[in-house]
Amino acid sequence: MFRAKYVIINGSAIVFFEGINHSDMVGFNEKCESAGFVSFRHYLDEDDCDSVKAVCYGKSISLGIESRGDEDSEILTRQLCRG
Numbered sequence: 001m002f003r004a005k006y007v008i009i010n011g012s013a014i015v016f017f018e019g020i021n022h023s024d025m026v027g028f029n030e031k032c033e034s035a036g037f038v039s040f041r042h043y044l045d046e047d048d049c050d051s052v053k054a055v056c057y058g059k060s061i062s063l064g065i066e067s068r069g070d071e072d073s074e075i076l077t078r079q080l081c082r083g
Contacts, residue, residue, distance in 0.1 A: 002040050006056065006076065007063075008033040013076045022060035035060035036067030038076055053077050 006015045007025050009032055014025055022035045036058040045051045054076035059066040 004038055004040075005036070005060075006038045006072070007035045007060070008068075008072060008075060011075070013072070013079055015076070021062045022065075023062035026063065032060075032063055032065055034068045034072055035063050035065045036072070038072075040080075052080055054080060 003018060004015050005018050005020065005022060005025075006013050007022055008014075009026065009030050011033070015038060016025055018037070022032075026032045036056055038057075039055045041053050041055060043051055043053060054073050056067045056069060056072035056076060
């Protein structure tokens with residue numbers, strides 16, 4: 001299982017190495033909607049095809065913002081799978 005950090009800005013996710021502060025990924029005057037950690041899980045879908053699902057959790061100490069859990073997981077998974 002791979003773990004990273006993420007931020008959601010303007011409805012889009014940015015995923016990055018967990019050694020970087022969340023606050024370093026948000027530009028001046030950008031509004032960060034949520035932030036936290038993300039794990040990526042591999043599974044077989046209903047057609048037995050390989051798939052990946054993002055699972056978001058936690059919070060950003062440097063931004064003082066929490067993950068929105070399932071809502072953020074859906075955004076990241078959609079970006080991953082649909083480009």
